[in-house]
Amino acid sequence: MRAARTSVVAAISALTTITAVAGCAQKSDAKDSDAVQVTASDSACEVSKNSFPAGHVKFAVENKGSKVTEVYVYAPGDRIVTERENIGPGTRTSINAEVKAGSYEIACKPGMKGHGIRQKVSATGKGKLPPRDPRLDKAVAAYRTYVQEQADDTLPVVQKFADAIKKDDLEGAKKLYAPSRIGW
Missing domain, CATH: 1.20.5 (Single alpha-helices involved in coiled-coils or other helix-helix interfaces)
Known part of the structure; x- marks a missing residue:
């Protein structure tokens, strides 16, 4: 029982x-x-809608190919709006983006290489984008300044290291190796 x-x-x-x-x-x-469906394969990038309202947009991505892929949403000039990398074969994921009205391209990159298989799309209307937070804008500006300073400090030392290697100056290269890595 x-x-x-x-x-x-x-x-x-x-x-x-x-x-x-x-x-x-x-x-x-x-x-x-309501999501824009993106179906990636080894030879195609199919998009369910070539036009959608501006604002918060969700892209539902499915990789039906045999290779790991990436999906990008590009604004004019190949400016990346959003992206998702390492989408394995047979998997699904979603990507969210805040887009203004305008023209865009969605690119699938089978094997995560090259220019990608691209589809032209557009966002229409005014959309409902949230107001920008000035604190976040300030943080982004400060981070950009920090990264630029790091690059400005590091690149001359890296160049000296590379020059020492080219001149077969092993002792000089050894001394410059660690300092050439400090900024990164």
Whole structure:
């Protein structure tokens, strides 16, 4: 009798778990119905919509290819708006972006190489972008300044290290190796 009750409890538990998981999957799929679907393969980059409202945009990406891929959303001049790398074969992921009205390109890069297979898309209307936080703008500006200072300090030492290598100056290169890595 006890074994029968245990089996019934286990069966009810399993049924409850399956129902809960199925309910979650349905909710997740429902949210993705408004997403721009991007299907990447080894030779194609298919986009479900070539036009969508500006604002917060979700891209649901599926890699149906045999190679690891990347997906990029480019603004004019190949300015990266958003990207997702290392999307394995047979996997799905999502990418979110805040886009203004304008022209864009979505690029799939099978094997994570090259210019990518590109599709032209556009965002229309005014969209509902959140107001910019001046604290974040200040933080980004400060970080850019920091990175530029690091590059300005490091590149001359790296050049001296490279010059020592080219001149077969092993002792000079040894002395310059560690200082050439400090900024990074």
